[in-house]
Amino acid sequence: MYLENRGNRPTKSGFGQGILEAGRLHPGLLVLGADITASVGLDLFAREFPDRFFSLGIAEQNCAGVAAGLALSGKIPVFSTYGVFAALRSADQIRVSVCYNNLHVIIGGAHAGLSVGPDGATHQALEDIAIMRVLPNMTLLSPCDATQATLLTKKAIKDLKGPVYIRFGREAVPDFIPENINTTIGKGQLIKNGNDISIIATGHMVWEALQAAKMLEMKGVDARVINIHTIKPIDKDIIIDAARETKKIVTVEEHQVLGGFGSAVAEVVAQHCPVKMKIIGVKDTFGESGQPAELMLKYGLHAENIFKEAMILINDSQ
Amino acid sequence: MAFKKIQDLESLKKISHNIRSNIIRSLAASGSGHTGASLGLADVFTCLYFSVMNHDPQNPKWEDRDRLILSIGHVAPVLYATLAQAGYFPQEELLTLRKLGSRLQGHPGRDHGLPGIELSAGSLGQGLSVATGIALAAKYDKKNHRIFCVMGDGELQEGAVWEAAMSASHYRLDNLCVIVDRNKLQIDGSTSDVMEIEPLADKWLSFGWKVLACNGNNHDELLSSFSENEKSQGRPVVIIANTLMGKGVKAIENNYRWHGKAPTKEEAEQFMAALE
Numbered sequence: 014m015y016l017e018n019r020g021n022r023p024t025k026s027g028f029g030q031g032i033l034e035a036g037r038l039h040p041g042l043l044v045l046g047a048d049i050t051a052s053v054g055l056d057l058f059a060r061e062f063p064d065r066f067f068s069l070g071i072a073e074q075n076c077a078g079v080a081a082g083l084a085l086s087g088k089i090p091v092f093s094t095y096g097v098f099a100a101l102r103s104a105d106q107i108r109v110s111v112c113y114n115n116l117h118v119i120i121g122g123a124h125a126g127l128s129v130g131p132d133g134a135t136h137q138a139l140e141d142i143a144i145m146r147v148l149p150n151m152t153l154l155s156p157c158d159a160t161q162a163t164l165l166t167k168k169a170i171k172d173l174k175g176p177v178y179i180r181f182g183r184e185a186v187p188d189f190i191p192e193n194i195n196t197t198i199g200k201g202q203l204i205k206n207g208n209d210i211s212i213i214a215t216g217h218m219v220w221e222a223l224q225a226a227k228m229l230e231m232k233g234v235d236a237r238v239i240n241i242h243t244i245k246p247i248d249k250d251i252i253i254d255a256a257r258e259t260k261k262i263v264t265v266e267e268h269q270v271l272g273g274f275g276s277a278v279a280e281v282v283a284q285h286c287p288v289k290m291k292i293i294g295v296k297d298t299f300g301e302s303g304q305p306a307e308l309m310l311k312y313g314l315h316a317e318n319i320f321k322e323a324m325i326l327i328n329d330s331q
Numbered sequence: 332m333a334f335k336k337i338q339d340l341e342s343l344k345k346i347s348h349n350i351r352s353n354i355i356r357s358l359a360a361s362g363s364g365h366t367g368a369s370l371g372l373a374d375v376f377t378c379l380y381f382s383v384m385n386h387d388p389q390n391p392k393w394e395d396r397d398r399l400i401l402s403i404g405h406v407a408p409v410l411y412a413t414l415a416q417a418g419y420f421p422q423e424e425l426l427t428l429r430k431l432g433s434r435l436q437g438h439p440g441r442d443h444g445l446p447g448i449e450l451s452a453g454s455l456g457q458g459l460s461v462a463t464g465i466a467l468a469a470k471y472d473k474k475n476h477r478i479f480c481v482m483g484d485g486e487l488q489e490g491a492v493w494e495a496a497m498s499a500s501h502y503r504l505d506n507l508c509v510i511v512d513r514n515k516l517q518i519d520g521s522t523s524d525v526m527e528i529e530p531l532a533d534k535w536l537s538f539g540w541k542v543l544a545c546n547g548n549n550h551d552e553l554l555s556s557f558s559e560n561e562k563s564q565g566r567p568v569v570i571i572a573n574t575l576m577g578k579g580v581k582a583i584e585n586n587y588r589w590h591g592k593a594p595t596k597e598e599a600e601q602f603m604a605a606l607e
Contacts, residue, residue, distance in 0.1 A: 043471070067467065067502070069498050070494075070497070070498070070501075072491075072494035072497070072498065074456075074457075074460070074490075074491040074494060075460045075463070075491060075494035075495045075497075075498055077460070078457050078458075078459075078460020078461045078463070078464065078491070078495065079460050079461070079463050079464035079467065079495075079498065080464060081450075081460070081461045081464060082460065082461040082462060082463060082464015082465040082466070082467065082468065083464040083465075083467065083468050084464075085449070085450065085461065085464070085465055085468075086464070086465050086468030086469065086472070087468070088468050088471075090464070105454055105457070106457055106460065106491070108454075109451070109452065109453070109454040109457055110450075110452070110457050110460065110461050113440070113442070113451045114441055114450060114451045115442065
């Protein structure tokens, strides 16, 4: 009934593995480096295919534009840097050169969320979902664990035709999604069924949501847990069903609560089946230095807080 | 089959005249758009599309074609008039410029299906990065086609241009040629007042580029520069094309107020009558 943790791995490694495996299948896959090749998981590819790896230095705007040029020439370019820089520093290049031209460029947003830890606010990507999801033609992926990061990366490269932003983190997090579970871009995943409340989460918050569901069960609350690994295009059906059948929804993301994943879910809920919601995330503030686990506690991005917020919603009889 | 190239200067002048005339017609029909630099670039575009580039209007996606990346999307009228002149689409379509449903968007948009458009662009400072990517792919594939990128002088104030310039020389992209439209004017006034970009040749040189300069309104000088460009080995080339904004229409030449303005129907008639 509950999925088990096979051991902790960073989603970054899953992405890097996915790029490597896709690189073996697609000779046109070329990788661009922005000086932080190993820390975004691309060192595996760079070692195996040195002639298909192009270092472009600390110049994210140029990286995005060069990627567009490679894609116009029939290549499958991969451009990855920290999510803060990928989504913000090169936002205009991604908007015009990549998305307006609807080019198949794979953008890796590394170090997603607070869990970068001690580096502090400048390097914690907490706005990338909000920015990337409003760009026409963009597909926005947010795998819940390393296994899923590999799978989604390979699928995105093989099956999609337009731009893709894949969001992943540095910290080792529970790897729990079975490889044989159906993972389809654009489809949410029912991780645990339940009818009293739905916890809809993205990224490694899905694991925390699952732990919160266990705590809720102790209180006699049967929670549904849904993994949304594709934030855009979002799976409306699974959200509408959850709203209709459980009447209450909690969303969880390692990201700002404004304009992010919770907002994306709320757009569906408000227009199709309005129910009470609680959006858990970083509350319109910058992050700070600290150990990843300390930060997750401080900012309420952990099972205990999800449980607490869910109980408030359950007890809210309005 | 590639487009038959013209070297005869008199014929090229006539083509530039037609292109200018069509720029004025299309801008007057649209009621908005960028007249000054579009007219100023007519000779550069004539040389590129009628003498220099290998391309085929009957087969716009020909794999081995030379590519023109227009980084300054606002001079779309000169690109459109040139493409129509070369036979990519009927000249009458130029009168739909900037209108709802037109394939001739205010800034080039590939998604609207106009043949010959390589890139949707117009946010300044992006084209050179894309051109660099195309040139890098050509090198990687051991292809011989060339990539031309038309940039504005004011555009060089965008920092990302220099990221791209650095990367193109790092990868020794001698298949890449930038043409800088050096008309010394931008919306707020002269480039030296708004933000000085000189010493321009030294900037490109220090970034590892081969630098050429010419009168960008003189076909003969332009053709010499383009032929010099082809001899570059191991370095990307920039041609600083010294042009006159509004070239061809004396009444508006070198007047920055005509950067982003279209002529009225009456003005258009006067301009066409006075066209040199």
